[in-house]
Amino acid sequence: MLWSKSLETGVAKIDEQHKELFRQVDILVDRNQANRVDSTLNFLKGYVAKHFADEEVLQKLSNYPKFVAHKKLHVDFTKTFKELYDQYQAAGNKLTVVLAINSAVIGWLKDHIMVHDKEFANYYISQNQGRR
């Protein structure tokens, strides 16, 4: 399991989605689930988009001052993921691309969560406490 508690942001919805992303990415390199790579990649494509959209809704609703910059990070990663996805579709040696996707997604997610999502989560939590 690639998830660790240090990745928790404290916002339940975001944390659940992050955990699901890690679970799915894990399947890509699980030799016992090699027959699920195609469907997992398709699932990930949709789930990444849904996760980003959900996060952005929370940011908008709470008037997050760094919304535009954060959204740009999501847009850029979506592009990277799509490029890798297309490479996978076209590749002869799919395993190489799958490994590249696995490390790209995990690497990006970890950095993004630790810095940017945590920054937003702290803001979001402080905003909601203020309203109680």
Ligand SMILES: [Fe+2]
């Ligand atoms: Fe994010």
